[in-house]
Amino acid sequence: MLHIKDLSVSINGKTILKGFNLDVKPGEVHAIMGPNGTGKSTLAAVIAGREMFDVDHGEISYRGQDLLEMAPEIRAREGIFLGFQYPVEIPGVSMANFMRTALNEKRKYLGLEPLSGAEFLKLMEEKKNLVEIHSKLTNRSVNEGFSGGEKKKNEIFQMAMLEPKLAILDETDSGLDIDALKVVANGVNKLRSSENATIVITHYQRLLDYIVPDFVHVLFDGRIVKSGGKELALELESKGYEWIKKEANGVAAN
Amino acid sequence: MTTSINTLPLKERLLSLFFEHLPSIKGQATAGVNRLREEGLAEFERQGFPHSKLENWRFSDIAPLLETDFAFNFSNQSRAFDIDKIFTCDVYDLDTFSVTLLNGWFVYKHAPLTRLENGTVIGSLAKAMELYPELIDKYLGKAAKPKNSALTALNTAFIQDGLFIYVPEGVVVEKPIQLINIVDSPTPVFLQPRHLTIAERGAKLTLVHCDHSLTHNISMTNTVVEIFAEPGAEVDHYKIQNKGKNSALFTSSYLHLEKESKIHSNIITLNGGFTRNNVDVRLNDELGHADLKGLYLVDHNQHVDNQVFIDHAAPNCFSNQLYKGILDDQARGVFSGRILVERDAQQTLAYQNNKNLLLTDEAKVNTQPHLEIYADDVKCSHGATVGQLDPDAMFYLRSRGIGEHAARQLLMLAFADEVVQKISIEALSQRIGNMVEKRLRGELSICDQCVLHCSDKGPATFNIDMSKI
Ligand SMILES: Nc1ncnc2c1ncn2[C@@H]1O[C@H](COP(=O)(O)OP(=O)(O)O)[C@@H](O)[C@H]1O
Numbered sequence: 001m002l003h004i005k006d007l008s009v010s011i012n013g014k015t016i017l018k019g020f021n022l023d024v025k026p027g028e029v030h031a032i033m034g035p036n037g038t039g040k041s042t043l044a045a046v047i048a049g050r051e052m053f054d055v056d057h058g059e060i061s062y063r064g065q066d067l068l069e070m071a072p073e074i075r076a077r078e079g080i081f082l083g084f085q086y087p088v089e090i091p092g093v094s095m096a097n098f099m100r101t102a103l104n105e106k107r108k109y110l111g112l113e114p115l116s117g118a119e120f121l122k123l124m125e126e127k128k129n130l131v132e133i134h135s136k137l138t139n140r141s142v143n144e145g146f147s148g149g150e151k152k153k154n155e156i157f158q159m160a161m162l163e164p165k166l167a168i169l170d171e172t173d174s175g176l177d178i179d180a181l182k183v184v185a186n187g188v189n190k191l192r193s194s195e196n197a198t199i200v201i202t203h204y205q206r207l208l209d210y211i212v213p214d215f216v217h218v219l220f221d222g223r224i225v226k227s228g229g230k231e232l233a234l235e236l237e238s239k240g241y242e243w244i245k246k247e248a249n250g251v252a253a254n
Numbered sequence: 255m256t257t258s259i260n261t262l263p264l265k266e267r268l269l270s271l272f273f274e275h276l277p278s279i280k281g282q283a284t285a286g287v288n289r290l291r292e293e294g295l296a297e298f299e300r301q302g303f304p305h306s307k308l309e310n311w312r313f314s315d316i317a318p319l320l321e322t323d324f325a326f327n328f329s330n331q332s333r334a335f336d337i338d339k340i341f342t343c344d345v346y347d348l349d350t351f352s353v354t355l356l357n358g359w360f361v362y363k364h365a366p367l368t369r370l371e372n373g374t375v376i377g378s379l380a381k382a383m384e385l386y387p388e389l390i391d392k393y394l395g396k397a398a399k400p401k402n403s404a405l406t407a408l409n410t411a412f413i414q415d416g417l418f419i420y421v422p423e424g425v426v427v428e429k430p431i432q433l434i435n436i437v438d439s440p441t442p443v444f445l446q447p448r449h450l451t452i453a454e455r456g457a458k459l460t461l462v463h464c465d466h467s468l469t470h471n472i473s474m475t476n477t478v479v480e481i482f483a484e485p486g487a488e489v490d491h492y493k494i495q496n497k498g499k500n501s502a503l504f505t506s507s508y509l510h511l512e513k514e515s516k517i518h519s520n521i522i523t524l525n526g527g528f529t530r531n532n533v534d535v536r537l538n539d540e541l542g543h544a545d546l547k548g549l550y551l552v553d554h555n556q557h558v559d560n561q562v563f564i565d566h567a568a569p570n571c572f573s574n575q576l577y578k579g580i581l582d583d584q585a586r587g588v589f590s591g592r593i594l595v596e597r598d599a600q601q602t603l604a605y606q607n608n609k610n611l612l613l614t615d616e617a618k619v620n621t622q623p624h625l626e627i628y629a630d631d632v633k634c635s636h637g638a639t640v641g642q643l644d645p646d647a648m649f650y651l652r653s654r655g656i657g658e659h660a661a662r663q664l665l666m667l668a669f670a671d672e673v674v675q676k677i678s679i680e681a682l683s684q685r686i687g688n689m690v691e692k693r694l695r696g697e698l699s700i701c702d703q704c705v706l707h708c709s710d711k712g713p714a715t716f717n718i719d720m721s722k723i
């Protein structure tokens with residue numbers, strides 16, 4: 001589904017990803033872990049199409065297409081979803097208007113009729129329940145005045161509305177208490193299928209108790225330095241990142 | 255219509271026209287009004303037209319406009335005009351009491367003055383000077399400041415017609431009163447309507463004032479508005495300006511607030527060649543509340559200049575200014591907000607905010623706050639921003655599948671929304687919201703104004719070109 005090959009990315013001349021490789025197949029859940037500042041969010045942003053990063057080298061193919069050639073909105077309509085580490089507040093744009101525009105733009109792209117107002121509201125209600133959002137969302141501005149937890153739930157809500165094929169969740173767990181974490185994980189699990197894939201970015205093992213990954217990768221200094229199964233996450237939790245750093249530096253020194 | 259063939263500068267022409275047409279200019283005006291007139295003329299003669307060396311005209315040069323060979327109109331040729339011939343009035347969800355001025359003169363659709371059952375009077379100022387001389391002498395010219403404004407002085411010299419509204423004590427006028435100001439002339443015209451609104455103690459009304467042109471001919475409209483809110487009165491004043499690219503529209507609004515009164519002013523400039531709005535507020539007694547909003551959406555070479563002055567002359571008053579603008583192409587915006595807190599005006603709350611979105615490198619805005627505070631126990635704040643659309647918000651929207659074009663429109667509408675959403679009458683808020691939305695989509699024509707739709711004149715559109723953002 002997603003093939004990233006030898007990807008190098010920089011911003012303002014500073015290289016962040018250095019020869020990054022990753023393969024994701026339908027049905028898989030990949031966890032990407034690693035200390036702060038190693039390039040996890042950069043990777044997510046580049047997959048979603050953020051233009052401020054320069055791709056200096058490498059390629060990304062998504063369902064057989066050259067992803068780097070596609071505008072962010074086309075990627076989204078083709079099924080890519082990014083759950084933001086820091087969701088943006090957009091005063092004056094209501095959640096309802098936002099989601100309806102997004103859904104209908106996607107449907108138009110796919111050659112489908114737009115949803116009627118009633119169909120749309122029904123869908124909103126259904127998906128709100130999925131992530132246990134009880135407040136009236138429709139008239140609130142996108143993320144404006146939302147608590148940290150609400151913002152993260154709102155990301156999963158949007159994901160549920162848009163039904164992506166590949167979801168990248170960037171630290172969706174940070175700042176959540178255990179109940180909120182369960183709600184978020186539960187939402188993600190309900191949306192899992194043999195056709196969809198998920199990349200979960202986190203630096204705590206905690207989330208992975210609830211969203212069980214098939215693969216765990218450790219990103220350090222712009223590259224994957226270690227990959228393994230879900231037990232790698234536990235190992236990281238007990239040994240900490242220093243262990244990885246030492247190992248990575250050792251590799252580099254050889 | 256008087257068209258002069260001589261080539262005197264406009265100022266001299268106006269001075270000589272004044273004496274030439276004095277009998278018709280005076281009409282049925284009271285002696286008091288005629289005294290004001292003479293003072294106005296003397297002030298205008300002394301000051302001349304504003305020029306860009308004056309501090310508050312630095313960014314707005316009207317010299318080229320003054321070269322125009324304007325025609326003037328000192329008698330009402332609009333009174334018997336069948337306004338329905340050029341308009342079809344489409345009033346669906348917005349039920350208003352609607353009156354029309356054509357080329358500065360009242361159109362007598364029903365009667366020059368209507369007196370409602372509750373005692374409210376709505377109609378022609380010319381007629382009101384005849385029928386209600388005491389009210390006219392008590393209020394007309396009492397808020398306006400010809401000494402500070404040559405244009406107000408000029409308007410005062412030539413006071414003839416405009417909209418007169420009187421709402422008696424305790425009366426709540428349920429329907430909004432809508433004034434449609436139309437300019438329709440084959441040649442360049444110079445108009446000076448004068449509007450007077452009096453809200454007696456505890457009275458309440460909503461006035462929707464629409465400025466509209468039917469042709470793209472050059473016109474200069476020099477309007478003066480005076481609104482008096484007696485103790486406890488509440489006035490909502492909306493101005494919607496949708497003018498042709500060759501129009502120059504000057505509006506000086508003087509708002510006078512007595513104890514515990516409230517005025518809410520909202521000026522929405524959708525189109526206009528040159529637009530200048532002066533809002534001058536006097537909070538004359540305690541607990542007055544002045545809420546002043548503005549929204550300007552301009553493109554091409556349009557120029558819009560908003561000048562606000564608030565005089566906190568009494569303690570415990572509140573004022574708020576929120577002006578927002580979106581400027582495209584080479585459009586130019588000017589904002590100046592002055593707050594004066596006088597020595598006795600303790601416990602004043604005065605806020606000011608001017609926010610601008612520039613869509614191109616060539617669009618430009620000059621924004622200036624001025625605070626003059628002589629009391630010590632006050633809360634004042636001011637802020638101004640000039641920026642582009644937020645790239646993080648743009649990416650967020652696009653990452654959900656919303657195309658660039660639609661994302662920009664959502665953000666622009668969101669920006670404008672802060673001004674539009676606070677409109678108290680639901681139907682009006684929706685209509686104005688729709689107009690703003692159409693304007694930002696590039697679908698609003700100058701013939702699409704207010705509740706009116708042009709019947710046969712070809713609409714001209716002014717687009718904000720999204721591809722250039
Ligand atoms: N907009 C930016 N401008 C400059 N540097 C950036 C920007 N975004 C990220 N970086 C840098 O890139 C590196 C990786 O950041 P990021 O991808 O956010 O890391 P992570 O998500 O793993 O914590 C950091 O050193 C960060 O400072």
Ligand SMILES: [Mg+2]
Pocket residue numbers: 040041042085170171
């Ligand atoms: Mg990050």
